[in-house]
Amino acid sequence: MIKLFSLKQQQKKEEGDGPAKSGGQKRASAAQLRITKDINELNLPKTCHMDFPDPDDLLNFKLSISPDEGFYRGGKFTFNFKVGQGYPHEAPKVKCETMVYHPNIDLDGNVCLNILREDWKPVLTINSIIYGLQYLFLEPNPEDPLNKDAAEVLQNNRRIFEQNVNKSMRGGYVGSTYFERCLK
Structure with a gap:
């Protein structure tokens, strides 16, 4: 009984002292601490x-x-990152805001990158994801597509695929889909 009473007193004291000592800020979550570390160690290309x-x-x-x-x-392709409280044990949610003709990015902005799904590990960082996304633009992977039409064109005729990419980036139609201009 005494221990319980003294624990409650100690908790009240800490709650009373807490905001004054920390300047009114809440304690950072594990996800916030890790993302801060990841961002401080970023090596952006x-x-x-x-x-x-x-x-x-x-x-x-x-x-x-x-x-x-x-x-x-x-x-120029923009991605939206939402890092959940489960980070680094859960991968961030990443969506492409720029509509792009790409085998690994669908027209809704979903991204097919293995480290954002089944191959995510807590040792991976935001830097790993950035390099993975950049690699998708250098080497699109038609073997693991989200946009099956683009993947099929890339596999069957690279020249037509390149023409479709250029059309979409200049702003225009590829098939019945309209793409906004995304050239810098």
Whole structure:
């Protein structure tokens, strides 16, 4: 009984002292601590840029990739990252905001990248995802498609695939789908 009473007193004292000592801030979650570490250790390629719409919220940010080689050279593609409280044990949710003609990105912005799904491991970082996304633009993978039409064209006729990518990036129709201009 005495121990329980003294624990409750100690808790009340800590709650009373807590905000005054920490400046009114809540304790950072494991996800916030890890994302802060990941961002501080980032080694962004020159073709990538990060933007934090709310500088106090590191769990939600945007990444722009502007490939300087390959089919998508000259384009600018924006991805939205939502890092959940389960991070680093759960992969962040990543969606492409730029509609793109790509075998591994569907027209709704879903991204097919193995480390965002079954191959995610807590040792992977935001940097790993950024390099994985960048690699998708350098080497689209028709073997694991989300956009089956684009994958089929890439497998059967690379020249027509390249023409479709160029049409979509300039702004225009590929088949019955209209793409907004995304060239820089």
